[in-house]
Amino acid sequence: MSDTSKTVQPDPGSEHQNTVAPSDDPTAAPVTVVDPRLLIRDEGLKGYVTEFKRKVKGGELGSLPVVIGLIVIWTIFQLQNDRFLSADNLSNISYYMSATGMLAIGLVFVLLLGEIDLSVGSVSGLASTVFAVFVVTHGMNGWLALFLAVLTGIGIGALQGWFFARIGVPAFVVTLAGFLGWNGLMLWLLGTSGTINIPADQGPIKLLGQSSFFMDQAIIGAYLLAALGVLSMLVGSFGEQRRRKAAGVPFRPTSEILLRVGALAVASFAAAAVLNNASGVSNALVIFLAALVIVDFVLRRTTYGRKVFAVGGGIEAARRAGINVPMVRITVFAISGGFAAIGGMFFAGQTASATLNAGGGNTLMLAIAAAVIGGTSLFGGRGTVWSALLGMLVIQSIQTGLDLLNMNTSIQYMITGAVLLGAVVIDSVSRKSQKAAGRA
């Protein structure tokens, strides 16, 4: 034990790196001799700035690259075309990002394991075709068909996960085979016609269509959603603060909670106002946001989510802790397949059809890029599902902006490729500096 330990109060972590300012700490010992190596945050704004600098230096970039990237992208496109930041265009971005965003949510799970799922694009296309075949060819109820299509995605994911977890085939090979194979199955199902048009006036396709809005475009709808989000964060944060106070562990100071809630309130009410200026909040976006909230809860607050992080952080450690590693892997790939299928429904809703192109092209690249740009590491164990939202904002802004500028597909592909590479470079570099700073 170090010399200091003999004189110090045996309180291992009273100076939490980002939850407490010393004076707020109810458990602080009367005489605290502080080990200079401990991480302590100064009180107030200065403390935030110091901690922020330390984190950035240590490679913990968080959502910083995304925010900077988004500002740069929006500025560039706005200068090129002044319709880019119009309410209608931003509303378009919010609608179209939901579909690929669903794929990105599933990919976050897989990336947390340190693996990759290359089949999500093909699975989404196949799911939309399965749905179309059931509804149009067999005249099935839309919701039942949706259920079966999503089940197909889950089954495909579980199968791929089984090959990976039980047989030991590298995940990228299994899913690369899936990428081709499921696309082939989709083409076979579509047959010679190549396109199946789905009635857009009923069932899931109506719900996910472009003209379907939360509370039928009522102005209050968007603000209701924003208020709901802000209120639940407020209640949640103060509830946690109260519980932590009662238990005598470090808690977030009230000022920090108010600052965070305030930031969310500004962002969400601004977004609501912009969307109301267009036509309101699309139902697709509402479902996307709801999925994010649910998945975030599962990943952070349930034992299953903890298992996913544990397997991503150290397989041997997870195994010794009694975690069934193959089961976690199979379920994660099943979740990825399920979200890919849901994303496929969104694609079908956009065009009210199942087409040869569904889930093809650069869909896969965009979904991976979104998850990685948002801050989920390709190396496993680090990330949040909110990266799917932030990343999709960036990706969809680029897509929409390029469309607005009438860029060719050739240019779009090159730019998408470059963006994906850039995101992975940032991830790799930040991981390197995290290692250098002893944080990876």
Next chain:
Amino acid sequence: MVHVSATPVLALRGVSKRFGAVQALTDVELEVHPGEVVALVGDNGAGKSTLVKTIAGVHPIDEGVIEWEGKPVSINRPHDAQGLGVATVYQDLALCDNLDVVGNLYLGRELLHRGVIDEVSMEKNARELLSTLSIRIPSVRIPIASLSGGQRQVVAIARALIGDPKVVILDEPTAALGVEQTAQVLDLVERLRERNLGVILISHNMADVKAVADTVHVLRLGKNNGSFPVKTTSHEEIIAAITGATDNAVTRRAGRRDAEAAK
């Protein structure tokens, strides 16, 4: 020497283990009392790891009896050993780099509050545990990746204590550690003894053994080769028991140095 109660918490009576043609353990006897640190020493291949794995339930024994608090028990799976109250800390640490200290301490047995992970209770208990063990780490919410080797080792040992075990097995806990970190781990071993736990310490490092152990059990070629109270036994006697001869490389070297010093 600390006070040692009469009934051993764990006793091995005539334990044998065979892997195919290899007789790994033959008639091994071992007793661990509450509040006693038993060092298990022996050369490479002497059967230390096998013995520990039989106690931990990785390898079921072929012959002999394992007694737990005086009653014979059968340990066939790691689960059985954990159920009795045996916690094992392996040489290569089983910690997840990306999870914080609290997450690692409770990995696989998270506390739940209405079906949701109860971070508050876990953090509170973790802080209490670490502070009773006088473990100093920067924060319980820091990822394991940020900790030094010694800090990781003490977290790994603390993790073993979460399940409230009665016997803790430490497999070469100081093998990869520096001077200060080793001292920290040895301090921790002493604190385990103060909590009246039985500790089995595997080590190649005689200095560590002399520093914390109460009893040294020597294994040689899968058999008992002596059990010594540490206080009254010399370094050379233990080495002799490990190598199986009073005339060995270590004693020759010591003799040579004594002779040179005498000149």
